[in-house]
Amino acid sequence: MTDEVERRLRSALTARAGQITAERLRFEPPPTVATARTPVRRRWWAAIAVATAAAGVVLGFTLLTGSPEPTPVLPADPGPGTSPPAPAASPAPSFADPSPSPPTSAPATPSKAAGSTPSAPETGPETSAPAATGTRQVTAKPQATPG
Amino acid sequence: MLSVLPFPALFAWLRGLSAEVRAAGRGDPGGAPAINELYHSRRLSLVRLAVLMVDDLPTAEDVVQDVFTALYRRHGPDLRGVTDPNAYLVTGVTNAARSALRRRRTARAYAAPPPEAIPAAEDEALLGESDREMLRALRGLTVRQRQVLVLRYWSELTEGEIADTLRVSRGTVKSTAHRALSILRERLGER
Known part of the structure; x- marks a missing residue:
């Protein structure tokens, strides 16, 4: 009687396994x-x-090293005689402003300074306050770059 | 300045990478590895073994694929360090089938059983009434009892081999088989 159960068990397992053929398997890569x-x-x-x-x-490397060194903004050279600003030496009676030199340098420096503002942080700490003294920045940079 | 950068080395690396991808797509570039030969020769019988344990074909195929993948990841394509790959695969399929059944049982506690968890209707119809009755009774056994009977009466393993496969003692195998046959006998109405 135990043999009968075992025989039926074997038969059922074989029949069920025989239903699984290679054609029924889905494709799976190795x-x-x-x-x-x-x-x-x-x-x-x-x-x-x-x-x-x-x-x-x-x-980044190309942008940093390939771009030309920001050229210092030079004022329009009025000549050797007038290069040192002498606020007290040139009296201008027509303006109420106590400094008479701004009328000559004012049209040149603000426009160029505005164009060179992106390169301003690279120049160094000496130009940390460009807005306060515009004329001092212009005069200090040419002396710093050749050296 | 750009010529200083290692572009040739980068191109060579990318060339090697694409060649590796092409080789992987072809399958076996330099002769079939041992694991691929084993895969082609043993896959069908292992899927059959898994089907007898988990009932449905898609789960059985997943089980076998996972076992081969684990074997490859652990021992490489040449199966280094594996003394008996067949025994390794049978053990892997048995353990993976048990895990799949456990997951299924957990899922059944929360949701209705999926339709693919039982054999397809056409598969059932092709079996004889006696076989269907036996398979139905087999599904009522515990996982361990079912595994012992499948390994004993379909894989034709000895009690010692079943003990090694299931990592239990021979006495446990013997008692489990005896108990399982008794349950089947009861359910099938035999004495």
Whole structure:
């Protein structure tokens, strides 16, 4: 009687297993291919990230070193005799302002200073307050750059 | 200044990477690895074994694929350090099937059983009445009892091999099989 249960059990298991044929199995790649996909894809993403970072470094390096050195803003050279500002030496009776020199330098310096404002932080701490003394900045920079 | 940057090395690296991708897509670039040969020769019988333990074909295929993937990740394509790959696979399928059944049982506690958890109707119809009755009774056993019977009466393993596969003692295998057969006998109305 135990043999009968065992025989039926064997028969049922064999019949059920026999229903599974190779044609019924879905396509699955071998393990070497299936598991190789994920790391390769991950490595591709790493390669793209590295390439992007390298491009960023190259671009930044090019922008920093390739751009010309900001040329110091020189005032329109009025001549050797008038280069030192002498506020007290040139009286201008027509203006109420106590400093008479601004009318000659004022049209040149504010416009050029406005154009060179992005490069101002690179020049150094000596130009940290350009708005307060516009004429002092102009006169100090040519002396600093040749050296 | 740009020529200083290692562009040739970068290009060579990317070339090697794409060649690796192509080789992976082809499958076996330099001769079939041992694990792929094992996969092609043993996959069907392992899926059958898994079907007898978990009932439905998709879960059985997942189980077998996971076992092969784990084998490859742990031992590489040449199966270094594996003395008996077949025993390793049978043990892996048995354990994975048990885990799948446990997950299914947990899921059943919260939701209705999915329709694919039982054999397809056409599969049932193709079986004889006696076989259907036996398989129905087999589904009522515990996971361990069912595994012991499948390994004993379909895989034709000895008690010692079943004990090694399930990592239990031979006495446990013997008593589990005896108890399972008694339950089947009761349910099938035999004495």
